[in-house]
Amino acid sequence: MAKGIFFRESVIQRDLERFAPAIAKSINGRCVTLMHTHTEEIRMGYSATTDYGVFDITMPYEQDDRCQYAILDEVWTVRNHRKGESKTGFPTLREVFEYIESFK
Numbered sequence: 456m457a458k459g460i461f462f463r464e465s466v467i468q469r470d471l472e473r474f475a476p477a478i479a480k481s482i483n484g485r486c487v488t489l490m491h492t493h494t495e496e497i498r499m500g501y502s503a504t505t506d507y508g509v510f511d512i513t514m515p516y517e518q519d520d521r522c523q524y525a526i527l528d529e530v531w532t533v534r535n536h537r538k539g540e541s542k543t544g545f546p547t548l549r550e551v552f553e554y555i556e557s558f559k
Contacts, residue, residue, distance in 0.1 A: 461523035509536040
């Protein structure tokens with residue numbers, strides 16, 4: 456996906472699902488796609504479960520008047536459920552994985 460280009464939710468979900476198995480392997484855990492829309496901010500990405508916690512790995516999206524979505528900022532945010540903390544500023548998933556591994 457590219458910043459500022461709008462897609463149907465199903466297209467984005469398929470794109471995210473394509474990488475979920477590789478993410479699960481990288482973190483030696485489970486990974487499913489997710490979408491948070493319960494606040495004013497829309498976030499899409501992954502929920503990853505490892506032996507050392509559950510992490511939401513997301514990017515912010517915006518919605519247009521046709522109910523399509525586009526990435527607002529190409530930076531990943533990681534929310535650690537166990538610690539109740541979020542950290543943002545990860546430009547790549549590799550950096551996200553390194554951060555998650557720091558909780559071992």
